[in-house]
Amino acid sequence: MARRNACMACHGLVHKQVGPGFAQIAQRYRNDAEAPVRLAAKIRNGSVGTWGRVIMPRQTQVSEADAQALARWVLSQPDPPS
Numbered sequence: 001m002a003r004r005n006a007c008m009a010c011h012g013l014v015h016k017q018v019g020p021g022f023a024q025i026a027q028r029y030r031n032d033a034e035a036p037v038r039l040a041a042k043i044r045n046g047s048v049g050t051w052g053r054v055i056m057p058r059q060t061q062v063s064e065a066d067a068q069a070l071a072r073w074v075l076s077q078p079d080p081p082s
């Protein structure tokens with residue numbers, strides 16, 4: 001689903017590309033109970049300033065249900081190797 005929605009154009013599974021790696025995102029929010037809801041909203045609305053100055057554009061092609069599934073999938077990634 002991440003590939004179909006072009007997420008992988010900017011995100012790596014592990015390491016930073018244009019945006020943070022999904023493993024880095026998962027590590028950052030590992031103990032954050034609100035993260036699934038908040039990230040699902042940010043996937044659809046876009047984000048800037050959390051990781052740097054590069055903007056993640058809003059992803060309006062992603063339905064609310066798909067955004068929730070993507071947020072849970074991103075957060076389920078293992079920690080990146082240190």
Ligand code: HEC
Nearest residue numbers: 005007010019039047048049050051052054055056059070
């Ligand atoms: C055009 C490049 C681009 C695309 C396409 C993109 N992202 Fe991002 N994404 C970014 C950037 C840059 C950031 C960091 C934004 C920031 O610092 O707030 C980011 C941040 C995120 C975050 C973390 C937000 C936070 O608050 O920590 C998640 C989760 C995320 N992206 C998921 C996705 C998903 C899922 C998709 C596909 C539907 C996607 N992204 C598509 C560039 C992109």
